Amino acid sequence: MKNLKLKLLLPTLIIAVVGCSKEQSEESHVERTDDAAAKLQHNIDIWPTLDIPVKRDDVLEQKIKDILSTMTLEQKVAQMIQPEIRDITVEDMRTYGFGSYLNGGGAFPNNDKHATPSDWIKLAEDMYQASIDDSIDGNSIPTIWGTDAVHGHNNVIGATLFPHNIGLGAANHPELIEKIAAITATEVMVTGIDWVFAPTVAVVRDDRWGRTYEGYSEDPEIVREYSASIVKGLQGHPDKDFLGDSRVISTVKHFLGDGGTEGGDDQGNNIASEQELFDIHGQGYVGGLTAGAQSVMASFNSWHGEKNHGNKYLLTTVLKDKMGFDGFVVGDWNGHGQIPGCTNENCSQTINAGLDIFMVPTDAWKPLYENTISQVKSGEIPQARIDDAVSRILRVKLRAGIFDKPSPANRAVSGKVELIGAQAHRDVARQAVRESLVLLKNQGNILPLNPKTNILVAGDGADNIGKQSGGWSITWQGTGNENSDFPGGSSIYSGFEQVVSAAGGNIELSVEGEYTAKPDVAIVVFGEEPYAEGTGDIDNLDYQRGNKTDLALLNKLKAQGIPVVSVFISGRPMWVNAELNASNAFVAAWLPGSEGAGVSEVLFTKADGSINYDFTGKLSFSWPNSATQAVLNRHDENYKPLLPYGFGLKYGDENVLESDLNEVVAQANNVNKELVLFEQTAKAPWQLTVSSDEQSEPVTSSIIELPAITLKTMDKDIQEDARTVTFTGNGKGEVSLASNFVEDLRSYVESEAAISFAIRKEDVTTAKVMLEMHCEEDCFGAVDISSQFAAMAVNEWQEFSVDLNCFIQNGTNMARVNKAFVISSNDEVSLSFAGIKLEPNSAQNADINCQ
Structure with a gap:
C-alpha cells in the first residue's frame, strides 16, 4: 500500500x-x-x-x-451492559435497569419477522417503562x-x-x-x-x-x-x-x-x-x-x-x-x-x-x-x-x-x-438508485432503450427485491426473503414493465431467457446472492467461479442475435470480463434496495424518445482487470485497473470497452501454498468443536466429554500437538474444525489440493469412520474412510490424505465451507489426529483420489 x-x-x-x-x-x-x-x-x-x-x-x-x-456500583455497571431483545425480557429490564439494549440483524419483537410497527413500539414502550421502574433496582434512568x-x-x-x-x-x-x-x-x-x-x-x-x-x-x-x-x-x-x-x-x-x-x-x-x-x-x-x-x-x-x-x-x-x-x-x-x-x-x-x-x-x-x-x-x-x-x-x-x-x-x-415507506421517502430512494447506477459499457449506443419496442427481461435478479437489496435487509444475511416481504417496494422488472406498458411496447419476463416472439433487445439482471459480514468473504473476484450459469444465459441470447443489456447486481466490483464481452451494454447497479423502479427511469427514454434521466454515477471503487486484482486502489503504485476510480459513461460518450477482453482466469500467487488448519491447535478462523448428536461444545480445555464422544490432548512430536478422540457408540459423535463464517476454499480445488493429516488408530476395530467437509445450510460431503482406517496398524502414526474433489462429488460446496475437517462415527472407536492442512498439487497422489 x-x-x-x-x-x-x-x-x-x-x-x-x-x-x-x-x-x-x-x-x-x-x-x-x-x-x-x-x-x-x-x-x-x-x-x-x-x-x-x-x-x-x-x-x-x-x-x-x-x-x-446517587448510583450504586450495580446500577452503574447495568448502564454499561447492552443485551439483545432475544435474550432478555421486560422483567430483566425491570430487575437490572440496563442502560441500553439492541436488536441484531434478523431479530424482531416476539421473534416475528412480520412484526408490525405497533409491535416495535410496544416493545420499546415496555422496555422504557421497565427501565424507569425503580421498584426492584432502585434505578429510574431511561434505557x-x-x-x-x-x-x-x-x-x-x-x-x-x-x-x-x-x-x-x-x-x-x-x-x-x-x-x-x-x-x-x-x-x-x-x-x-x-x-x-x-x-x-x-x-x-x-x-x-x-x-x-x-x-x-x-x-x-x-x-x-x-x-x-x-x-x-x-x-x-x-x-x-x-x-x-x-x-x-x-x-x-x-x-x-x-x-x-x-x-x-x-x-x-x-x-x-x-x-x-x-x-x-x-x-x-x-x-x-x-x-x-x-x-x-x-x-x-x-x-x-x-x-x-x-x-x-x-x-x-x-x-x-x-x-x-x-x-x-x-x-x-x-x-x-x-x-x-x-x-x-x-x-x-x-x-x-x-x-x-x-x-x-x-x-x-x-x-x-x-x-x-x-x-x-x-x-x-x-x-x-x-x-x-x-x-x-x-x-x-x-x-x-x-x-x-x-x-x-x-x-x-x-x-x-x-411515514414508514412513505411515498416521499421512496421518491428519494428512487433518486438514489438513479444516481448510483454506473454505465461501464454502451457499445453502439444501445442505451437508452425505446420503451415502445419488444423487450425480453431475463435473469434471476430481475423480479427479486430481496436479491437487489442484498444483506441487512429484513434478515441479517438478506436471505430467505420474498417480494411480499417488501410491501410498497418495486423490483427492477416491475419498473421496466410499468414504463414499457405505458409507452405501448411489449415486455416479457423469463428468468431462463425464453420468449414467444424474438425480442428487439434482452435486459438480463443478474449478480451476487445476498450476504452480510463474514459470509460474504471470498478469496477471488471471479464472478460465479466454477458455475458460470449467468454467462451461459448471456451467450445463449447473444448466439441468437439478440442485443444484450446487462444489469449487474453486486456488493463489490467483480471480474466479469466474459460477461462484459457477452454484453452490448453493461450497468453496475450495485445493491439498489427496495426501489428497483429507479433503474428503469435511466435505462429507458421517455415515450417521445428523449432522455429521461442520464447516467451520473461514477465508480467509487476501481474495477478489476483480473480475478486476483482484489487490492486495487486509487493512488496505488502500478495502478492498472480495467476501469479506473471515477469512471462512468454518460449517454453519448465514446464506448471504451470492446468485446475482446481477456477471459483467462488469473491464478493467485499463493495458489501453491498449503493452508494449515490445525498445528498443535486450531488455526483461526477454525475452532475445534465436538458434537454428540444435537449437542455441540467448543473445545476449551484439555479434555471434554459428551455422551457420544471424548476428546483429549496428547503428545505426538511435542507437548499436546495432537488430539485423541474416542467415540463411545452412544449416538453420533463428531469432532470438527468449524468457523463462525463460511470460507471460500475454491482456490485449493483449482490447485488440485488434498486434505492431509496424521492419524493413529488406537485399537483394533472395524468401526465405520467418516471424513466430512460441511458447508452452510446443512450441505456436506462425506467420504467413508473405514476400509483405509481398518487396514492401518495399531498405535502407529501415518500420513493420510483425501482429494478435495471427493467431498465435492458428495455434496460439499467449496465456496461456502464452515467445517473444513470433520471426523464422525456412530461406533465404538478411538483414534488420534495431528497436523491438518490443505496441500496443493497432491490430489493425484492422495490415499483417496477422485480425479
Whole structure:
C-alpha cells in the first residue's frame, strides 16, 4: 500500500501530521508476529485534536455528577451492559435497569419477522417503562434502544430501503446522503427507537472483504464527507434540531481500520502504519465527529495483532484524549470476547482499554454483569473508569433529551406508521438508485432503450427485491426473503414493465431467457446472492467461479442475435470480463434496495424518445482487470485497473470497452501454498468443536466429554500437538474444525489440493469412520474412510490424505465451507489426529483420489 499524503480540506480541524518515509511505509507491511503490537512505536502527533461542535455544558455536566453520586456500583455497571431483545425480557429490564439494549440483524419483537410497527413500539414502550421502574433496582434512568438501520430502517417490514453504501458512494452526492439519513431517522423514530448503528465509515482496501458494500469508497475523501452528512441527517445539525423529535443518536463505526485487513479477512488484522491508519482509515471519524456524532463502535479487527476492543492506545489515547471525543464507545457483537484472555462472560481488559458499553447478546450478559461488578470491587477495574464510562452514557442521554422526552409510544412521530415507506421517502430512494447506477459499457449506443419496442427481461435478479437489496435487509444475511416481504417496494422488472406498458411496447419476463416472439433487445439482471459480514468473504473476484450459469444465459441470447443489456447486481466490483464481452451494454447497479423502479427511469427514454434521466454515477471503487486484482486502489503504485476510480459513461460518450477482453482466469500467487488448519491447535478462523448428536461444545480445555464422544490432548512430536478422540457408540459423535463464517476454499480445488493429516488408530476395530467437509445450510460431503482406517496398524502414526474433489462429488460446496475437517462415527472407536492442512498439487497422489 502506498503511503498516502492526502490533501484534505479540514476547516474545523486543528491537526499535526508527521510524515512517514518510504522505508517506514514499506516496513509497515512486513509480516509481523503476535507480539507486533508490543513492538509498535506509537506517534500520537499523527492524530488531530478536533474542533467538535457539541461542546461541554456546565449545567449538563453538573447533572451528570448529581446523577452519578446517587448510583450504586450495580446500577452503574447495568448502564454499561447492552443485551439483545432475544435474550432478555421486560422483567430483566425491570430487575437490572440496563442502560441500553439492541436488536441484531434478523431479530424482531416476539421473534416475528412480520412484526408490525405497533409491535416495535410496544416493545420499546415496555422496555422504557421497565427501565424507569425503580421498584426492584432502585434505578429510574431511561434505557435506549439501538438498531442496525444501515440502509434505511432495514429490519422493519415496509420500510424504505435505500441503496447500500457502495452505490451511494458512486452517486457522490453528500446533500442527498444527508436527506437519506434524515428519512432513516424519521422511520426509526416512528417505531420508538432512539439510536442507530450507522454510519459505517470503513475505507475498503481489499474487495474480497464481505462487507465491501458497506463502504462508500476505496478512497477516504468520499468517506470523510459522507460521514459528516450521515451524522447530520441522523442527529440533526449541532446548531439546529440537534437530536430533536425526529432525530436519533448516530454511531460512527467501526473504530478502526476494519476495511484494511490482510486478505480482506472479516475481523482480521490490519498492518497499516499509524500514518496510513489516520490518512486512510481515520478520515470517516474526522468527518463524523466534527459533525457531532455521539457514539463510536469499536471494531472486531486487530491492528498489528492487537484486538481493537482491547486497544487502550486507540480507544482512549487517540479517540478520547487526543481527538476529544466525549460521547461513548460501544462494543460490537461480543467483540470483547475475542480479546486474548477474555471470554464473552468476563473481560476487564476492554473496560480498562476504554470501552464504555459491552454489546453482549446471548445469555452471556448476566455473568458479564456479575463478573464486572466483582472486578471493580477487587480493583481489577478502577472505579474511576466505571464512573467515566457511565458519565459518557449519561452525557449522551442528556444531550438526546432521553430524560425529558415522552416515553417511546408518546413521542412526536411515534406510531405515525404512514411515514414508514412513505411515498416521499421512496421518491428519494428512487433518486438514489438513479444516481448510483454506473454505465461501464454502451457499445453502439444501445442505451437508452425505446420503451415502445419488444423487450425480453431475463435473469434471476430481475423480479427479486430481496436479491437487489442484498444483506441487512429484513434478515441479517438478506436471505430467505420474498417480494411480499417488501410491501410498497418495486423490483427492477416491475419498473421496466410499468414504463414499457405505458409507452405501448411489449415486455416479457423469463428468468431462463425464453420468449414467444424474438425480442428487439434482452435486459438480463443478474449478480451476487445476498450476504452480510463474514459470509460474504471470498478469496477471488471471479464472478460465479466454477458455475458460470449467468454467462451461459448471456451467450445463449447473444448466439441468437439478440442485443444484450446487462444489469449487474453486486456488493463489490467483480471480474466479469466474459460477461462484459457477452454484453452490448453493461450497468453496475450495485445493491439498489427496495426501489428497483429507479433503474428503469435511466435505462429507458421517455415515450417521445428523449432522455429521461442520464447516467451520473461514477465508480467509487476501481474495477478489476483480473480475478486476483482484489487490492486495487486509487493512488496505488502500478495502478492498472480495467476501469479506473471515477469512471462512468454518460449517454453519448465514446464506448471504451470492446468485446475482446481477456477471459483467462488469473491464478493467485499463493495458489501453491498449503493452508494449515490445525498445528498443535486450531488455526483461526477454525475452532475445534465436538458434537454428540444435537449437542455441540467448543473445545476449551484439555479434555471434554459428551455422551457420544471424548476428546483429549496428547503428545505426538511435542507437548499436546495432537488430539485423541474416542467415540463411545452412544449416538453420533463428531469432532470438527468449524468457523463462525463460511470460507471460500475454491482456490485449493483449482490447485488440485488434498486434505492431509496424521492419524493413529488406537485399537483394533472395524468401526465405520467418516471424513466430512460441511458447508452452510446443512450441505456436506462425506467420504467413508473405514476400509483405509481398518487396514492401518495399531498405535502407529501415518500420513493420510483425501482429494478435495471427493467431498465435492458428495455434496460439499467449496465456496461456502464452515467445517473444513470433520471426523464422525456412530461406533465404538478411538483414534488420534495431528497436523491438518490443505496441500496443493497432491490430489493425484492422495490415499483417496477422485480425479
